[in-house]
Amino acid sequence: MTAVDDRPTTHPLVAFFEELEVPEGFKTELLRGEIVVMAGPDMVHNRIVQNVQDQIPSDRWERLQTQDVGILEEISEPQPDLVVLELDAGPESGRLMPTEVITLLVEVVSRTSVDRDYGLKRNIYAAGKIPAYLIIDPVMGQCVLLTEPAGSGEDADYAVQRITKFGDPVPLDLLGVELGTDRFRKLPDARPHSRP
Template identity: 25%
Template sequence: MTTTETDVRSAWDALEDAELPSGYHVEITDGKIIMTPQGRGRWKVILKAAPQIEQQLAGHGEILSDVMIDFPSSLYGYAPDLAVVAPGSKLNSRGRFEWHDLEAVLEVISKSTRDHDFEKKFRMYAECAIPLYVIIDPSDRTCTIHSRPTKTGTYTEQETIAFGEDLVLPLEGREIVVETDGFPRAEG
């Protein structure tokens, strides 16, 4: 993609002065603001995965959770559950990372976010050439790693592992291993 930050307003600009309620995950899809209550299970997965990733990055990249990322469209503003930012990436003039700075995105899905995470985010992340998109599904107790993105909005490779197996993230020039045996099963 050849879009630069000066070509497109960020979807997040619409929320610049808004006071958002705490306890909600906020994203923008198709120009619509979507607020989803933060679930306990989702948070526990993030709490277990993030420190493992951060420790292995050891200063060669950064891990973010629920942080606004600028995408190449004013209709989309995602704040991934977990995002691995490539080493050497710099914040843009709005103080945010952009889609091309991401090496991997991990989303923890729930019943309320399942369609959104499987369809719209899957397509957007692939179109933006994010190398890895991992869907963590506590109800199925699986992690699905999507890799080799295409400009047509798909990933050509997919691997599913069960909770209890190691989640291996092959990043540029290094590999991150996340132990999933402590990931909680979805309640209900």
């Protein structure tokens, strides 16, 4: 498979974003034509991502952190907290992972990413036909598994939503895994929200 970076760039903002120099300790994403800059994550966040990665068998699945995803028809290059795809399904090189090979994307909510993770990214990932999107929310102590993407553009969404509280397992049927959440911790002093 060829690298996704070889695809023609059709939007000038995509070319600008790809040349953007970001200060160390920050990460950037291109989401529907807007550049979003975020500070590094909390340790609660990093430990959740590591725990999820450790529970997905590496003999069948690639589990990639800090991997950019190319959803160019949405003018989007998000960087989910975890990208899961079958072994050897992705390109050998390149910066962008094509959506066609992705099985699951994971986002861990931070104090400042609630609306993005539950709203904008839910819509973008559904438009990109990502089969499963797992939102892990240490603000509210819950996981939201979204499956069966439908629609296109801003009308895209997931048809199935399953909410699980921390401490209960999350069935990730597409991976053949039951994700344990008993070691997930909540963010201290985080302001509750009403999502999803």
